[in-house]
Amino acid sequence: CPACGQPVEHFEGEVAWYCVNAACPAQLVRNVEHFVSRGAMDIVGMGTKIVEKLIEAGKVKDVADIFTLSRADILESVTKKDRKTEKEPPGKIADNLLSAINTSKSQSLSRLITALGIHGVGEVSAGDLASHFGNLDSLSKAGVDDLQQIEGIGPNIAEAIVDWFGRKANQKVLEKLKKAGVNPTFNVQRSTLNDSLAGLAFVVTGTLPTLSREGAKEFIESNGGKVTDSVSKKTSYLVLGENPGSKLEKARSLGVKVIGEEELKKLAGA
DNA sequence: CTTGAGGGTCGAATATCCTT
């Protein structure tokens, strides 16, 4: 491994090699980055640079450490060089970060599962897993066969999940998270709020007038609809905003219906 | 067992928005 010098391992059928050193700094950065990213725990204000600094300063050794960070820890890490400008520290960064971390504690179960970074489990699969198992404990006890019952989960992903939960280091992280108050359960209420969009699959392209991309997604999901990244024959509607990409072309060639934000809201009966 | 299509995930690239 170029970053830590430890031997690397490559998995059957995979193109890339993986460093097996659980403490590899380069790996840690990527893990943490993914954990806090938009589709996962969504900790605003925490990007690559900040993550690197926190890790360099030794304040974050695993993903769970984020939740026990103190204001002093952050200040110390971020202002590592110019120690003499003690009197005017970048307090705003610290404050924003702390409150973002705090809000992220109540993030949904599916986001947390996404955040774990299991091979092959992204937002969509994580959502399926969340609604199927309801909480992390039952998911961690699931066997390969249980997992394969779920649509979209085959032997490879099932194995990856079992393997992830089987690792001691990961179990430890889960424990720490639980202790820090991060242990969400699947909220059934949310999915049964309104099912006017049930059975429909949406893809969003471009910038919508009032809803953000995230907002549109949540809106659709809370009304029972499904959102994916790519347009296909199974897509029910393409929600079109400004500056659309190639998805519009694809939708047209496949005969997928194209609607705007207004129509989306009408469909949902809002 | 092999192959191909349909779906989905991930990472890179790019443009724009915020904060010091």
Next chain:
DNA sequence: AAGGATATTCGACCCTCAAG
């Protein structure tokens, strides 16, 4: 003004499923 974070798109590639 500059550095950093966010928002999107795009292409590469992997997984699943079903048909040959």
